[in-house]
Amino acid sequence: SDVLVLEKLEKCYNRGKPNEITVLKGVNLTIPKGQVTALVAPSGAGKSTLLHIAGLLDTPDSGRVVLEGEDLSRARDAKRTAARREKLGFVYQFHHLLPEFSATENIVLPQLANGVSRGDAQARAADLLGRVGLTSRADHRPSALSGGEQQRVAFCRALANGPSLLLADEPTGNLDPATSDTVFDVLMDLVRETGLSALIATHNMALAAEMDRVLRLDGGALTEG
Numbered sequence: 089s090d091v092l093v094l095e096k097l098e099k100c101y102n103r104g105k106p107n108e109i110t111v112l113k114g115v116n117l118t119i120p121k122g123q124v125t126a127l128v129a130p131s132g133a134g135k136s137t138l139l140h141i142a143g144l145l146d147t148p149d150s151g152r153v154v155l156e157g158e159d160l161s162r163a164r165d166a167k168r169t170a171a172r173r174e175k176l177g178f179v180y181q182f183h184h185l186l187p188e189f190s191a192t193e194n195i196v197l198p199q200l201a202n203g204v205s206r207g208d209a210q211a212r213a214a215d216l217l218g219r220v221g222l223t224s225r226a227d228h229r230p231s232a233l234s235g236g237e238q239q240r241v242a243f244c245r246a247l248a249n250g251p252s253l254l255l256a257d258e259p260t261g262n263l264d265p266a267t268s269d270t271v272f273d274v275l276m277d278l279v280r281e282t283g284l285s286a287l288i289a290t291h292n293m294a295l296a297a298e299m300d301r302v303l304r305l306d307g308g309a310l311t312e313g
């Protein structure tokens with residue numbers, strides 16, 4: 089079964105104005121369960137636009153966004169927000185962890201917001217932190233962690249509520265090359281172990297080549313390879 093289906097997505101900014109720009113010109117994309125897809129795009133090609141639409145943060149002008157069989161492209165905001173919380177995990181270039189909370193609490197809080205009990209949330213946080221090798225850092229605040237460690241905590245937070253799909257925008261783009269490789273391996277292990285499907289934007293072709301499929305966004309369309 090397919091986790092995400094994007095159908096004939098069109099997106100234009102500044103329509104009717106001199107600076108009108110059509111970013112997506114009929115984008116189609118299917119992500120089957122368990123598949124990890126790399127998204128490679130030159131700067132300005134519309135990568136963020138595509139990720140925001142897939143992540144239910146923005147709407148296409150036309151086309152469909154089908155998440156686990158449900159077309160959410162024109163659903164009410166409340167429904168889209170609920171789907172975002174329950175089904176999607178986000179990772180960005182910068183960790184966006186809450187500075188005043190520990191690594192554990194950063195992973196616990198989204199679960200509490202989702203109705204999970206504190207005990208269960210803490211157990212899950214401990215399990216996730218163990219998987220990324222950060223058990224000894226569980227009580228540290230983000231500022232006491234290295235860049236690579238911060239990003240590993242961000243991965244755990246993204247997975248806290250057991251999403252079906254991970255959307256990642258340059259998840260290791262903020263790290264030096266050696267750290268980036270290590271942290272990327274941790275992310276891929278985590279994704280594989282949890283059977284997660286993912287769409288991961290990266291400029292790093294070596295990292296992209298380790299994924300199941302590489303798609304290039306250019307000229308408003310997606311092409312293989």
Ligand code: ADP
Nearest residue numbers: 101102111129130131132133134135136137138
């Ligand atoms: P990428 O992430 O690949 O760099 P974006 O999706 O951010 O690309 O942007 C694609 C194009 O659309 C760029 O030319 C950008 O300037 C333009 N763009 C993005 N967001 C907006 C917006 N809200 N209003 C107008 N133009 C936008």
Ligand code: ADP
Nearest residue numbers: 140143145169170172173177178179180184201
């Ligand atoms: P909630 O009310 O559950 O916090 P939000 O819509 O604020 O829902 O955010 C859901 C997820 O989407 C969060 O991970 C948040 O960081 C991310 N997010 C929200 N708005 C944006 C945005 N404009 N660009 C990128 N990510 C966003």
